[in-house]
Amino acid sequence: MLRHLIYKETPQPLKEATFISRLQSQDNGAFQELVQTYQRQVYNTCLGMIQSEEEAEDLAQEVFIEAFRSISNFRADAQLGTWLYRISVNKSLELIRKKKRKKRWAFFQAERGEVVETEAASRFAHPGVELENKERSQILFWAIDRLSEKQRTAFTLNKVDGLSYQEVAKIMGMSLASVEGLIFRARKSLQKLLYNYYQQSL
Amino acid sequence: MKEDRHIEQAVEESLRSLDSLKKADPGPWFAAKVMRRWEEQANPSVSFWLKPSWQLAALGVLFFLNLTFVLNQSADNDDRSSYIQAFAQEYNLNTSSYQLYQ
Numbered sequence: 001m002l003r004h005l006i007y008k009e010t011p012q013p014l015k016e017a018t019f020i021s022r023l024q025s026q027d028n029g030a031f032q033e034l035v036q037t038y039q040r041q042v043y044n045t046c047l048g049m050i051q052s053e054e055e056a057e058d059l060a061q062e063v064f065i066e067a068f069r070s071i072s073n074f075r076a077d078a079q080l081g082t083w084l085y086r087i088s089v090n091k092s093l094e095l096i097r098k099k100k101r102k103k104r105w106a107f108f109q110a111e112r113g114e115v116v117e118t119e120a121a122s123r124f125a126h127p128g129v130e131l132e133n134k135e136r137s138q139i140l141f142w143a144i145d146r147l148s149e150k151q152r153t154a155f156t157l158n159k160v161d162g163l164s165y166q167e168v169a170k171i172m173g174m175s176l177a178s179v180e181g182l183i184f185r186a187r188k189s190l191q192k193l194l195y196n197y198y199q200q201s202l
Numbered sequence: 203m204k205e206d207r208h209i210e211q212a213v214e215e216s217l218r219s220l221d222s223l224k225k226a227d228p229g230p231w232f233a234a235k236v237m238r239r240w241e242e243q244a245n246p247s248v249s250f251w252l253k254p255s256w257q258l259a260a261l262g263v264l265f266f267l268n269l270t271f272v273l274n275q276s277a278d279n280d281d282r283s284s285y286i287q288a289f290a291q292e293y294n295l296n297t298s299s300y301q302l303y304q
Binding site: 028031032035036039040043044047053057060061064065068126127128129130133136137139140143159160162187190191194195198199202 | 209212213215216217219220223224226228232235237239243
């Protein structure tokens with residue numbers, strides 16, 4: 001109950017012009033306000049993209065540090081929320097690439113007979129999923145992890161963050177039609193991946 | 203055929219599994235952690251050897267070592283040149299004695 005009072009579902013837009021100038025003058029109070037207002041948004045975006053609670057929290061912290069550090073580059077015509085989504089997505093993609101490089105290295109080590117983590121052990125359960133959907137969603141997240149970067153980003157922002165196609169297009173800097181195409185192709189790829197998965201396991 | 207329908211149903215159920223997804227909350231101290239991290243990065247604690255007093259002391263030690271080395275070297279040089287001179291005198295090897303063609 002208390003949490004519902006503290007965290008709003010959608011961050012209320014702060015009085016941006018003055019607020020941004022406070023941020024740009026490196027005002028610690030403004031930074032704290034920014035974190036309080038957008039922490040849930042940033043954390044949920046990182047969580048959906050990274051698929052790990054611990055890593056998402058750490059990454060979300062980095063997103064805020066990066067935002068505060070580069071606030072001087074913030075263009076007045078953009079919105080703070082959209083800008084934070086962009087930083088969250090970029091930081092998440094950086095981490096995903098890093099993890100994939102590590103995974104490839106682990107695969108190489110496995111070829112040489114060393115022990116690696118199994119895929120099943122690393123399957124992600126989103127804390128916001130209802131209990132009856134838990135297993136199905138874990139398999140969906142496993143499939144999302146196999147999408148291309150753009151499809152993954154568009155699908156996650158739309159499905160996990162609950163953003164409209166227009167909002168996704170704004171964040172990704174693409175046209176609405178491109179985003180529609182991306183999400184359509186992501187859905188097709190997911191259907192194929194899930195079909196193969198269930199064919200082998202059922 | 204029946205199995206195929208069963209698989210397709212499982213696929214659709216998986217795709218719908220995020221429809222009623224609720225937002226997750228970060229840890230209770232999230233904001234405090236971010237602020238602490240920011241302050242740490244904004245004012246990094248200076249290592250003791252980067253403090254001016256330590257740097258001056260290190261410079262002093264370096265200067266002293268250099269000075270000792272230079273003094274030792276010049277003392278060595280003096281010894282060597284006096285030995286060479288004595289040797290040259292003993293065997294009459296002064297350069298003037300070889301100026302035969304002038």
